[in-house]
Structures are given as C-alpha cells and as structure tokens.
Amino acid sequence: MASNLLIVLLVLLCLISFSSCKLEFVSEICRHGARAPEGDNFGVHYKNGKGMLTSSGFRQHLMIGDELRNRYVKGMPKSQNLLSSRFDPEEVYVRSTQVERTVQSAYAQLLGMFPLGTAEDLRSDQIDVSTPPLNVHDLEDIITELGTDAVQDGMQPVTVKNYGLYIDSLIGYGGCPYIVNDYLRRIDDPQFWQDHDDYFRPLVFNQIAKAFNIDIDDLSFMKIYKYSDALFAENFEGVSDRFNFTSKEWEIVKSMQVPILIQMLSPYSSQILSLRYLFPILELMKSRMGQDYNKELLKSFGTPKFLLFSSHDYQLSHIMQLLNPENFQLEHVEFASILLFELHRRDTKACRDSSEDACYYVKAIFNDIQLKLPSCSSIDCSFTEFKGYIESFGMTYDQMIEICFSEEPLESDKYDEKLRVLQ
Numbered sequence: 001m002a003s004n005l006l007i008v009l010l011v012l013l014c015l016i017s018f019s020s021c022k023l024e025f026v027s028e029i030c031r032h033g034a035r036a037p038e039g040d041n042f043g044v045h046y047k048n049g050k051g052m053l054t055s056s057g058f059r060q061h062l063m064i065g066d067e068l069r070n071r072y073v074k075g076m077p078k079s080q081n082l083l084s085s086r087f088d089p090e091e092v093y094v095r096s097t098q099v100e101r102t103v104q105s106a107y108a109q110l111l112g113m114f115p116l117g118t119a120e121d122l123r124s125d126q127i128d129v130s131t132p133p134l135n136v137h138d139l140e141d142i143i144t145e146l147g148t149d150a151v152q153d154g155m156q157p158v159t160v161k162n163y164g165l166y167i168d169s170l171i172g173y174g175g176c177p178y179i180v181n182d183y184l185r186r187i188d189d190p191q192f193w194q195d196h197d198d199y200f201r202p203l204v205f206n207q208i209a210k211a212f213n214i215d216i217d218d219l220s221f222m223k224i225y226k227y228s229d230a231l232f233a234e235n236f237e238g239v240s241d242r243f244n245f246t247s248k249e250w251e252i253v254k255s256m257q258v259p260i261l262i263q264m265l266s267p268y269s270s271q272i273l274s275l276r277y278l279f280p281i282l283e284l285m286k287s288r289m290g291q292d293y294n295k296e297l298l299k300s301f302g303t304p305k306f307l308l309f310s311s312h313d314y315q316l317s318h319i320m321q322l323l324n325p326e327n328f329q330l331e332h333v334e335f336a337s338i339l340l341f342e343l344h345r346r347d348t349k350a351c352r353d354s355s356e357d358a359c360y361y362v363k364a365i366f367n368d369i370q371l372k373l374p375s376c377s378s379i380d381c382s383f384t385e386f387k388g389y390i391e392s393f394g395m396t397y398d399q400m401i402e403i404c405f406s407e408e409p410l411e412s413d414k415y416d417e418k419l420r421v422l423q
C-alpha cells in the first residue's frame with residue numbers, strides 16, 4: 001500500500017516538476033553589445049571602427065546566444081526544448097535595425113545559439129561539384145582543409161533581416177513620419193530638456209566638463225548624450241582615464257541615459273515606438289496558440305518559435321517605460337541588455353491541443369529579472385491579462401499606422417545624421 005502511494009506521489013511530482021508547462025514561443029529584444037561611440041571618439045582609438053561592436057561586445061552576444069541555447073535548444077542540460085538543435089529557418093526569425101552593430105550583435109548571438117559544428121555537412125559526393133563558377137587559386141587546399149564542412153568548422157550562417165532606415169515600418173523610425181517629426185522637433189528644442197538640465201547640472205556637469213576638458217557652459221542635457229556615451233564605451237573597454245568619478249557620481253552619469261532617450265519622443269510617439277515591437281510579438285503568440293491573428297501584420301514573419309529583434313538602448317527604454325513593471329526600475333540599459341517574452345502552455349490534458357487563452361501564460365524577463373506587469377495578477381501573467389495589458393494602451397495596429405501617416409515627413413537637412421545618432 002505504502003509503496004503504491006509512494007509511486008503515485010512520485011508520478012505526481014514528476015508531472016509537476018517536468019511537465020507543468022511547455023514553452024511555445026520566445027521573443028527577444030536586445031541592445032547591441034559594447035561598441036565604440038557612434039559620433040566623436042574623443043581621441044580614443046577603437047580597432048573595429050566608429051559605432052561598431054568591439055570585441056568585448058561580440059563576446060557579450062556570443063554568451064547570450066550560448067545561454068539561450070542552453071535554455072531553449074533541444075538536448076541541452078537546462079533546455080525547455082523549444083528549438084531544434086540545428087538552425088531551422090521556420091523556427092527562428094531574426095530582424096535587426098539598419099545599423100551595423102545590431103546586425104553584428106545578432107550574428108554573434110546566433111553563433112552562440114547555433115555554434116560551430118551544428119551546420120549540415122556536405123555529402124562526400126558533393127565535394128567536387130561544390131565550387132563557384134570562377135577559378136579559385138587554392139581550391140585543393142580549401143577542399144582538403146574543409147573536408148565535409150560546408151564552411152570552416154561547420155559554422156551555421158543565419159539570415160539576419162534588416163530594412164532601410166526610411167522604410168522599416170516595424171523596428172526603425174522610417175515608415176512612421178509622425179515619430180520622426182516628433183523627434184526632429186524635440187531634438188533641438190531646449191524646452192523639452194530644461195527640467196533634466198536643472199536636475200543633473202549641479203550633480204555631474206562639472207565633472208563631465210572636466211573629463212572632456214570643455215567649459216561647463218558648453219554642456220547641456222540636450223547635447224550630453226555623446227559625452228556620457230563615450231564615457232560608457234571607454235569605461236566598458238577599460239581604455240580611458242579622463243576623470244575619476246566617485247561611484248555615486250558614476251551612478252548619476254549612468255542614470256542620465258534613460259531620461260535622455262525617453263525625452264527624445266513625446267509620450268504618444270514613445271507608445272507607438274513600443275507598440276511597434278509589442279504588436280507583432282502578441283500576434284505571433286496568437287499564431288503559435290492557434291488563434292486568429294493579424295495576417296497583414298505578420299506577413300513577413302512566418303510562424304517562428306523564436307523571434308529576435310536586435311536593437312538599441314532607446315527601444316528598450318521606451319518599451320520598459322510602457323510596460324512599467326511593478327518590481328523593477330530601469331536605471332540604465334547596459335550593453336547587451338535583453339528583454340524576453342516567453343509564452344508557456346499549461347501542460348494539462350485539456351490544454352494539450354487547446355488554443356484557449358486560459359491555457360497560456362507569459363513571462364516577461366529583463367536581464368534575468370522576471371517582471372511583474374501591473375495588470376497581471378501574478379508574476380506569470382495569464383495570456384488574457386497580457387493581451388489585455390497591451391490592449392489597455394488604447395491603440396490598435398491599424399490606428400497606429402493611421403497616426404504614423406497623419407503627418408507628412410518634415411524636411412530636415414540633417415535627417416540622416418540625426419537619426420543615426422539616435423540609433
């Protein structure tokens with residue numbers, strides 16, 4: 001009797017610990033890794049070039065990819081078995097902003113997720129015909145070195161999609177004149193920046209002016225991003241000794257980043273920018289669940305199980321502000337920060353093939369801290385609550401498009417330069 005009971009208990013325990021849920025979909029929004037400043041490098045030489053990922057930035061993203069492999073790819077020790085061990089284009093969709101470093105970050109991360117040796121080999125009978133239509137001077141050497149590896153060490157190239165600055169209607173600014181105009185109006189208008197200027201000036205402006213050997217009167221909060229940004233890059237790379245900030249001062253310098261980025265857009269544009277990310281994520285969840293979804297919105301996405309939006313500090317700042325989690329205050333968007341949304345299905349018999357909201361819940365996780373969203377009754381947010389929260393912002397996808405095109409693009413001679421600085 002007692003042993004029967006034990007078996008029943010064990011079976012129950014197994015059910016609870018191993019199959020109480022099943023991961024159905026993950027989306028990731030990340031900031032690129034450590035990089036050189038986009039604008040002035042203030043005399044510091046960065047080997048990989050202006051605005052580009054540094055070697056340490058590549059390493060950060062490789063490690064993210066390695067850890068996500070551990071969590072999501074079948075057969076790994078801690079895996080929730082979402083993805084096949086080999087890259088499958090039906091399962092993985094990667095989209096980057098138009099900027100080199102976000103594309104580089106995505107590549108590095110994907111090398112971690114689908115590491116060397118995971119690509120499909122050539123069959124040996126293909127080796128002789130797998131050549132390009134031109135004369136390769138060291139053909140025999142290459143063939144000998146590669147064996148049946150398609151490329152060196154079985155590296156798996158993965159598609160990273162990105163669209164032009166002006167036309168990307170999802171994760172760029174382009175395709176939404178309303179946001180771009182808003183940005184162009186605010187970027188040079190001191191009235192939007194005065195409060196922050198008043199607040200931060202007495203705290204750290206003197207120190208920053210000293211660090212760059214400039215007059216404090218030439219500093220303003222509106223124009224300070226390039227200085228603080230250069231400091232972050234130098235600090236991460238360990239290459240500069242401009243000024244010894246106390247740890248308190250350094251925290252304040254770091255804390256300027258999010259307000260700067262938020263202030264570049266009106267609250268309304270900020271919401272649009274964030275929803276541009278959250279709408280496709282929500283629709284992809286519905287499609288994974290087998291519910292009706294917005295086909296127009298998802299037409300370029302397919303039905304991936306893993307979606308990566310390789311982005312910047314400003315998107316994460318705006319999205320985190322909109323999400324407004326109860327248990328987390330965003331102080332600074334570190335290089336290679338990541339925001340994950342995981343869609344889980346309750347693995348009960350009734351939920352096995354169900355598309356019902358009640359069978360699903362969402363975990364939102366920023367840099368490994370699970371977020372408690374305000375509308376969710378618990379930290380694991382029921383799908384109904386999650387969807388309700390995004391709907392509670394009061395804008396549909398169609399309305400968003402309408403607002404985006406409610407204005408003609410402003411003429412700006414510095415349009416390109418200004419948008420790039422923001423990226």
Ligand SMILES: *[C@@H]1O[C@H](CO)[C@@H](O)[C@H](O)[C@H]1NC(C)=O
Nearest residue numbers: 210211240241242243244245
């Ligand atoms: C900062 O502190 C270090 C260690 O005390 C010192 O060597 C360096 O000269 C200081 N740098 C500046 C710019 O004051």
